[in-house]
Amino acid sequence: MLASVVFASLIVAANAHFQLQFPAPRGPFVEDDEPKFCDGHDDPASRRTFFPLSGGVISLNSEHAKWVAVVSITSKSDPTQFSDFAPVTGVLQASGEGLFCLPFDLSKTNATGLADGQNATLQIQFNGGDSDLFQCADITLSSSVTSPPCSNGTGVASASLSPAPSATRSASGSGSSGAPGGSSARTSPSSSPSPSNPPSAGERVKASIVAVVVGLLGIAAAVA
Structure with a gap:
């Protein structure tokens, strides 16, 4: 389960957003719904984008000067x-x-059980310091x-990608019937693990993102 990401505040423009370019997003961009599951689009798209099993690229447009993101996948037909x-x-x-281009080779990730011709859904979880945004x-x-040609926009710096979560996870996700704690199925993921259980891959991702944002805050303070 991908855990909720809790961020410290950054000095950023208020109400900034991001827009997925490729593969095509599930539906039209709705800025007020970005904090919701799949940007408020609950049903799968009627036309899916063909995406390479290896050598793929994800492109997005960021309205934030500094940001972090995590990519997740499911092979469920209707997540x-x-x-x-x-x-x-x-x-x-x-x-x-x-515009930012992220090389995204599925064959080199920890996803398992993916095959030629299989339907899947990608989720991009993005944060520039104001809130979690999803598409x-x-x-x-x-x-x-193959993915279409893509190049970073002017002034967009090369990005770094930390190692993938070490726990191998099926591409179909956990498949639980609802969000933890009895909350709505499309609410934000749980924010903390149970003390009696080891942290999941998603929870390790959360800890890494928090560390990244805290580091950015330290840089901003030093510059000021």
Whole structure:
């Protein structure tokens, strides 16, 4: 289960957003719904994007000067909750506003059980310091397609990607019937692990993102 990411505040423009470019997002961008599950689009897209099993690229437009993100995936035909997804990258951190291209080779992630012709959904969890934002892309995996050309926008710095979570997770996610604690299926993921259980891959991702944002705060304070 991908845990909720809790961020310290950064000095950023209020109400900034991000827009997924490729693969195509599940529905039209709705800025007020970005904190919701899949940007408020609960149903899979009627037309899926063919996405390469290896050598793929995810592109997005960021309105934040500094931001972090995590990519998750599920092979469920109709994912309805955050716990349907499993993280397949570590914490991506980047700087600069504008178009950003993330090399995303599924064959080199910890996702398992993916095959040519299989339907899946990607979830991008993004935060520039103000709140968690979510967008989804419904895809069909293919061994014969390539991602379209993509290049970073002017002033967008090269990003770094931390190692993927060490725990191998099925691409179908945990498959629980509802969000933890009896909350709505499409509410934000749980924020903390049970003390009696070891941290999940998603919880390790959360800890890494918090560390990244705290580091950025320290840099901002030093500059000031």
